[in-house]
Amino acid sequence: MFDSLSAQPADKILALMAAYRADPRDSKVDLGVGVYKDASGNTPVMRAVKEAERRILADQSSKAYTGLAGDPAFSDAMIDLVLADSVQRNRVAAIATPGGTGAIRQALELIRMAAPKATIWLSNPTWPNHPSIIKYLGMKMGEYRYFDENTRKVDFDGMMEDLKAVPQGDVVLLHGCCHNPTGANLTTAQMEQVIALLKERDVTPFVDIAYQGFGDGLEEDSVATRAIAGAFDNALIAASCSKNFGIYRERTGILMAITKDTDQAGITQQNLNFLNRQNYSFPPDHGARVVTTILTDPDLRQDWEAELEETRNGMLALRQQLADELKRLTNSEDFNFIAEHRGMFSRLGISTEAVESIRENDGIYMVGDSRINIAGLNKNTVPLLAKAIIRATS
Ligand code: PLP
Numbered sequence: 001m002f003d004s005l006s007a008q009p010a011d012k013i014l015a016l017m018a019a020y021r022a023d024p025r026d027s028k029v030d031l032g033v034g035v036y037k038d039a040s041g042n043t044p045v046m047r048a049v050k051e052a053e054r055r056i057l058a059d060q061s062s063k064a065y066t067g068l069a070g071d072p073a074f075s076d077a078m079i080d081l082v083l084a085d086s087v088q089r090n091r092v093a094a095i096a097t098p099g100g101t102g103a104i105r106q107a108l109e110l111i112r113m114a115a116p117k118a119t120i121w122l123s124n125p126t127w128p129n130h131p132s133i134i135k136y137l138g139m140k141m142g143e144y145r146y147f148d149e150n151t152r153k154v155d156f157d158g159m160m161e162d163l164k165a166v167p168q169g170d171v172v173l174l175h176g177c178c179h180n181p182t183g184a185n186l187t188t189a190q191m192e193q194v195i196a197l198l199k200e201r202d203v204t205p206f207v208d209i210a211y212q213g214f215g216d217g218l219e220e221d222s223v224a225t226r227a228i229a230g231a232f233d234n235a236l237i238a239a240s241c242s243k244n245f246g247i248y249r250e251r252t253g254i255l256m257a258i259t260k261d262t263d264q265a266g267i268t269q270q271n272l273n274f275l276n277r278q279n280y281s282f283p284p285d286h287g288a289r290v291v292t293t294i295l296t297d298p299d300l301r302q303d304w305e306a307e308l309e310e311t312r313n314g315m316l317a318l319r320q321q322l323a324d325e326l327k328r329l330t331n332s333e334d335f336n337f338i339a340e341h342r343g344m345f346s347r348l349g350i351s352t353e354a355v356e357s358i359r360e361n362d363g364i365y366m367v368g369d370s371r372i373n374i375a376g377l378n379k380n381t382v383p384l385l386a387k388a389i390i391r392a393t394s
């Protein structure tokens with residue numbers, strides 16, 4: 001039966017990871033996959049995570065199934081972290097999912113059940129798994145302008161123009177913060193304009209938030225998501241705990257559905273539980289339990305927030321160093337956008353040829369669209385990257 005299978009396109013980011021591993025050069029630098037790395041290139045287990053795991057190991061008395069939606073304490077803690085008091089708790093239906101990807105997948109399946117003809121509108125560019133999953137599910141998608149290749153900022157006029165043409169009843173996917181792959185983000189005022197427009201056109205927002213705490217801070221990074229949760233009768237929010245808790249492989253995420261009232265929340269919750277059951281029954285629990293333990297214990301939470309701040313400030317310092325170095329080498333402000341971008345990534349806006357030449361010549365690996373993972377750098381490799389960019393682009 002497998003004779004009928006055909007080859008599948010590889011994930012470009014994951015393929016780059018393999019190419020990096022195969023490169024024998026000691027001096028190689030990995031700016032590919034979005035995994036945080038400290039100055040020595042390690043992806044540490046966060047202190048609060050280690051301590052929460054120690055407590056779970058010591059205290060957990062059962063590993064019996066949780067519920068279809070996962071542990072309700074996890075939902076409560078995550079709704080509080082992401083949405084705070086922007087919306088009444090009894091209007092939110094939620095399920096734990098395997099990672100943010102699982103939440104995105106379940107959100108799309110819920111949309112397919114509720115509005116099978118809806119088109120999902122994606123920023124150009126976006127995280128490649130968005131279009132890939134939508135296509136796999138046989139759903140319709142469209143694109144709105146987002147990134148201005150010249151300024152490396154958001155093309156806000158283009159974005160608004162395209163969103164004005166989105167038909168009533170469709171869905172617009174927005175990144176909650178720290179846009180992947182560009183690093184360019186809307187200001188709060190611009191997000192308010194987007195919200196007003198989508199409301200006016202009766203379009204449902206779908207927020208993917210995978211980097212809360214990696215941009216301007218835990219609270220600051222949730223402003224857009226909270227504004228959306230507070231403004232709409234219906235919205236979907238897929239949140240990932242992979243990055244901000246550093247628990248990538250534990251597969252921890254949550255899908256939150258904002259509903260118009262308690263009755264609708266009940267029906268939506270049933271549908272979300274149903275979707276979990278169809279796909280994998282009970283969602284993974286270990287990572288969710290770690291997150292709940294941290295968020296509900298004041299000391300652990302404080303330590304987690306402190307380590308997350310260190311991580312965030314480290315990335316900001318690297319951004320500034322790279323922008324400064326490029327300013328020094330070019331005598332221009334052309335690369336200042338790197339310091340203005342937020343999150344793990346910046347899209348440099350250099351050609352594929354330049355990206356390849358930097359990979360071959362300098363052993364510095366970035367994604368083909370010239371996305372760099374800022375956390376892959378350290379003080380010593382920033383000048384090497386700056387020099388390589390100048391060499392490959394002049
Ligand atoms: N959404 C975006 C934009 C991402 O960059 C990621 C990346 O990791 C995810 C969602 C989901 O991540 P995970 O499934 O590892 O939680």
Ligand code: TYF
Pocket residue numbers: 011013014032033034035127129180
């Ligand atoms: O964009 C990234 O690099 C991260 C990690 O299929 C990632 O979001 C990349 C590809 C993938 C899953 C996660």
